[in-house]
Amino acid sequence: MSETQTIAVEFKHVMKSFGTKRILNDVSFHIDQGQALCLLGRSGTGKSVTLKLVMALMRPDSGEVCVDQDNVVGMDEKHLSLVRRKMGYLFQDAALFDSLTLYENLALPLSRLTRKSKDEIEDVVHRTLTDVGLGADGAKFPSALSGGMRKRAGLARALVLEPKILLADEPSSGLDRITAAEIDELLMRQKAERGTALIIVTHDVRGARRVADRVAVLDKGNLVAFGSVDEVSRSENEVARKLITE
Ligand SMILES: Nc1ncnc2c1ncn2[C@@H]1O[C@H](COP(=O)(O)OP(=O)(O)OP(=O)(O)O)[C@@H](O)[C@H]1O
Ligand SMILES: [Mg+2]
Structure with a gap:
C-alpha cells in the first residue's frame, strides 16, 4: 500500500x-x-x-x-x-439513446461536457469503441446490437470521459x-x-x-x-460465505 x-x-x-x-x-x-x-x-x-x-x-x-x-x-x-x-456509470440496462448511433451516444457527453474539438472527439470515441471491441460498429443503432454488444457499448459510454471512478451495474x-x-x-x-x-x-x-x-x-x-x-x-456470516x- x-x-x-x-x-x-x-x-x-x-x-x-x-x-x-x-x-x-x-x-x-x-x-x-x-x-x-x-x-x-x-x-x-x-x-x-x-x-x-x-x-x-x-x-x-x-x-x-x-x-x-x-x-x-x-x-x-x-x-x-x-x-x-x-464518475462513469454503466446502468443495469446499458441506457443508450436509441435514436442515436453508437458513435453519437459516445460523442454526446464529450461535446456537451468537454472543450474537445470535433477531431479530438472522433479520436476518443474511436479509441474507446476499439477498447471494448466495437471499433467497427460506431454507425450502428443500439437496436442493431446484441445483448453483449449493448453491455460493451454501455461500458464504452461510461468510460468515454475517463472517469476516476467507474460504477458498473x-x-x-x-x-x-x-x-x-x-x-x-x-x-x-x-x-x-x-x-x-x-x-x-x-x-x-x-x-x-x-x-x-x-x-x-x-x-x-x-x-x-x-x-x-x-x-x-x-466470514462468520453464512449468507456471505x-x-x-x-
Ligand atoms: N425508486 C424506487 N422507489 C421505490 N422502491 C425502490 C426504488 N428503487 C429501488 N427500490 C426498491 O429497493 C429494493 C432494492 O432495489 P435494488 O434495485 O437496489 O435491488 P438490487 O439489489 O439491485 O436487485 P437486482 O439484483 O435484482 O438488480 C427493491 O425492493 C426495490 O423494489
Ligand atoms: Mg440491481
Missing part, C-alpha cells in the same frame, strides 16, 4: 428506506482509489440503490456518501455536476462466459492502466473472485461482510 492511497468512495452509516421498507441499514464501507470493489447480494438487496446513492441520483435518509472525500448528500447541483464528472450479466471474461479483462485493464476505482455489482462470483480487491455482501439491508475474497470466504464459495 502506498502512502498516497486516497479514499475514492465512502459510505458512513447510510440509511435508506422506500416507504416503510428499509433498504439499507447503517451501511458503512470505503474503497480506495485504484481498487475494485465487487458488490454481491441477492436480488432486491439494494445493490443498484447503492450505486445510485454514489451518483447522487438518490439521497439517503441519513448518513454520508463521500466521493473523492466530498460528501454528496445535500450538495447543490452545481457542485454535484462536478463530482459526477469524476451487472456489466456481465446475461453474457456467455467468454464475453463476460472479456468484460472483466477490460475492467481490470482500466484499473491497472488508469488507476480507476471500480464498484461493480455482480452475481458472477467467479468474475468477482478474479476482479475484486474487496468484496461487499448485502443481505436484507445489512452489509453482512466486507473484505478481501479470502476474508469473506471465511455461501455466496462467495458457491
Whole structure:
C-alpha cells in the first residue's frame, strides 16, 4: 500500500428506506482509489440503490456518501455536476439513446461536457469503441446490437470521459462466459492502466473472485461482510460465505 492511497468512495452509516421498507441499514464501507470493489447480494438487496446513492441520483435518509472525500448528500447541483464528472456509470440496462448511433451516444457527453474539438472527439470515441471491441460498429443503432454488444457499448459510454471512478451495474450479466471474461479483462485493464476505482455489482462470483480487491455482501439491508475474497470466504456470516464459495 502506498502512502498516497486516497479514499475514492465512502459510505458512513447510510440509511435508506422506500416507504416503510428499509433498504439499507447503517451501511458503512470505503474503497480506495485504484481498487475494485465487487458488490454481491441477492436480488432486491439494494445493490443498484447503492450505486445510485454514489451518483447522487438518490439521497439517503441519513448518513454520508463521500466521493473523492466530498460528501454528496445535500450538495447543490452545481457542485454535484462536478463530482459526477469524476464518475462513469454503466446502468443495469446499458441506457443508450436509441435514436442515436453508437458513435453519437459516445460523442454526446464529450461535446456537451468537454472543450474537445470535433477531431479530438472522433479520436476518443474511436479509441474507446476499439477498447471494448466495437471499433467497427460506431454507425450502428443500439437496436442493431446484441445483448453483449449493448453491455460493451454501455461500458464504452461510461468510460468515454475517463472517469476516476467507474460504477458498473451487472456489466456481465446475461453474457456467455467468454464475453463476460472479456468484460472483466477490460475492467481490470482500466484499473491497472488508469488507476480507476471500480464498484461493480455482480452475481458472477467467479468474475468477482478474479476482479475484486474487496468484496461487499448485502443481505436484507445489512452489509453482512466486507473484505478481501479470502476474508469473506471465511466470514462468520453464512449468507456471505455461501455466496462467495458457491
Ligand atoms: N425508486 C424506487 N422507489 C421505490 N422502491 C425502490 C426504488 N428503487 C429501488 N427500490 C426498491 O429497493 C429494493 C432494492 O432495489 P435494488 O434495485 O437496489 O435491488 P438490487 O439489489 O439491485 O436487485 P437486482 O439484483 O435484482 O438488480 C427493491 O425492493 C426495490 O423494489
Ligand atoms: Mg440491481
